[in-house]
Structures are given as structure tokens and as C-alpha cells.
Amino acid sequence: MAKTLTPPEALHRSAALCSSSEHCIADIREKLSRWGIGEPDARTIVERLVQERFIDEGRYAIAFAKDKFRFSGWGRIKIRYALQQKRIGNSDIVNALSLIDxxxxxxxxxxxxxxxxxxxxxxxxxxxxxxxxxxxxxxxxxxxxxxxxxxxxxx
Missing domain, CATH: 1.10.10 (Arc Repressor Mutant, subunit A)
Structure with missing residues (x-):
């Protein structure tokens, strides 16, 4: 089992993770859970990351859709389903899919x-x-x- 992190350590680590590549709230919540962070602390950390724009679900959806189309050869239906699995909002999904040429x-x-x-x-x-x-x-x-x-x- 991985070492349990304190909430400030988890905030710092997740902020570093989000600044290196796009992540959605579901991904970060999963990581926080694996790091042993409880639900109230995880909610606070995620809110802070969203507030400071480390996490932006619209930005994530666009990057995800472009990457899956370009590198994996996925169509819109599969991309939509994958984004729904990550609990991305429908308006963000529609926007991301509309940007595919x-x-x-x-x-x-x-x-x-x-x-x-x-x-x-x-x-x-x-x-x-x-x-x-x-x-x-x-x-x-x-x-x-x-x-x-x-x-x-x-x-």
C-alpha cells in the first residue's frame, strides 16, 4: 500500500500533477483516495484546485477528445462515452466534440x-x-x- 499523505502534501502533489498534464476531478479524487485522503479533505482539495484553475473540466475534455481522436483513432461516440465515464458535464463534452475538424x-x-x-x-x-x-x-x-x-x- 502506498504511503498515506497529509492533506497539505496531497494538495501539493495533486497541484504538481495537474500542472504537468490535464486531469479531471474524477482522476484526482481517485488519486486522493489511493493516497489515503478522506472525503472531506478530498472535497476541500478538489475545490481549491478548481478555484486556482489547476483543474478545468472543459479544458480537460478538449485535450482528451483531441488526443483520443489524433493518437488512438477514436470516433465521437467512443470519446463521448469515455468522457461520461469520467463524469464530465454534457456541455463540456459537446464543446470538445465540436472542436474536432x-x-x-x-x-x-x-x-x-x-x-x-x-x-x-x-x-x-x-x-x-x-x-x-x-x-x-x-x-x-x-x-x-x-x-x-x-x-x-x-x-
Missing amino acids: EEAYTTRLADLLEKKSRSINDEDVEVRRSKLLRFAASRGFETELVFRILKEIES
Whole structure:
């Protein structure tokens, strides 16, 4: 078990953590719990971090959405779900998702589908299409967009 921290030590450590990279309230609460900080102290620490702008859920949502799209190739549905799991507010999620460039989004999906299509050995068009659809859905892309891109790839 990790060493239990005092509330001032936990505040200092969590402030240092938040200044090096974006974190949400849920992440910090989890860390505080692991450090042995009780709920009243954790609430006070989180309030202070938010007040001093070490934690900003809107800023976190934007950074998370951009990173997951750019580096992991996630679609909007998967990003939305992951942010909801972290208890980010709906308005922050909507704002973050709206900042994803639409052209880059469709290009990324087309590239992913073309790459995946080359790895599928099945010759049956329907089986191939269903495998590509499942792949894109697992990445969190919208079904109607996937169908549109698949039509473009097939023609």
C-alpha cells in the first residue's frame, strides 16, 4: 500500500500533477483516495484546485477528445462515452466534440477503413462490409458516416 499523505502534501502533489498534464476531478479524487485522503479533505482539495484553475473540466475534455481522436483513432461516440465515464458535464463534452475538424474526422475514418479492408481476406462483399462496419463501430464512429465512406471506398 502506498504511503498515506497529509492533506497539505496531497494538495501539493495533486497541484504538481495537474500542472504537468490535464486531469479531471474524477482522476484526482481517485488519486486522493489511493493516497489515503478522506472525503472531506478530498472535497476541500478538489475545490481549491478548481478555484486556482489547476483543474478545468472543459479544458480537460478538449485535450482528451483531441488526443483520443489524433493518437488512438477514436470516433465521437467512443470519446463521448469515455468522457461520461469520467463524469464530465454534457456541455463540456459537446464543446470538445465540436472542436474536432469534420474533414480530418472523415479522412481519418476513410484511412482506417481502407487499412482494415486490406487486412480482410474474405471475398464476399457483404461479409467484408459487415466486418468493416463492426470495426468502425468499435472505434466509436457513427454508423451513417461509416456507410457513406464505405460506399465511396467500394465505388
